[in-house]
Amino acid sequence: MSERFHDIAVTVNGEEVRERVDARKTLVDFLREDIALTGSHVGCEHGVCGACSVRVDGVVVRGCLMLAVQCDGARVDTIEGVADTDEIADLQQAFIARNALQCGYCTPGMLLTAQELLARGGVPSREQIRTHLSGNYCRCTGYQAIVDAVEAVAQARAGAKR
């Protein structure tokens, strides 16, 4: 008979966290409820909207489709942790300057996913940006300003490298 509650050790934003969690608890609920990191949001709870996007071992995943117990021993980075390192400071600034957010609910997921694309280097086309962000839904902006912001940052970073 498998146990319902499990002890897990997860490194969240660089800090080792040890908690006892229900086996069925999703990663995003664990982050929001047990660790009080509410920057990752719950939208659809079935993996299509992207509001729950977090980084697990460096890869952006759906927090609503992963279980907390799956992250035992893993490194999890949320928007709060990534924002604290200034890794996406130019992206955040571009979002603010170009009004790429209104209510802000999709924004954490949008930023982490966009950063995943930009970290590959190069200057993606608007089409490539849209394709990469196709798993992040925004009900407010109509996406145009978001694509503008990501494109501008890609160009700025490529220009700075030269």
Added chain:
Amino acid sequence: MKITDDSPPTVSALDRPNSYIGRSVPRPNLARLTHGRAQFVSDMTLPRMAHVAFVRSPHAHARIAAIATAAACKAPGVVAVVTGAELAKVITPWIGVLTHLKGIKSAPQHAIAVERACWQGEAVCAVVARTRAEAEDACGLVEVGYEELPTVTDAEPTNRAPSSPIGTRATRGSPSITARRRRT
């Protein structure tokens, strides 16, 4: 001590204090939103806060024959299980009206469905518990007996007899919809 006058030489309407016209005004709370440190309603936690989950009708139109809540009431963490009939004792239904078109009104809208569910997904019972997971668990223990009723799946009144479900109940007293029916 020399006093320098640093006012602009001419003053236009745009120089009025707090004039946003022609200005690009960034919103002050965008910094928090882009750092994941804003507070949405679902981010709030209050001491001894409870969570509610709803049992919803799977039928587009059905009479609610019975709701068995005993098992849900005993489920772990459950604070209360409330049916539409119980809630109707403390909340009156809402009736939508148009102030510029006298006489038009909606059917009474109950907070939680009372006698019948009128759309797929309409709440028929609320479960309040200590955590959202416990509330949703207890929702699964609520048993609702439905008697399916005919559904209306198009908006054209011409396709319906005056004695159809919508024709007789929902729009009594609504002049514009009555007028449409008279034309057909």
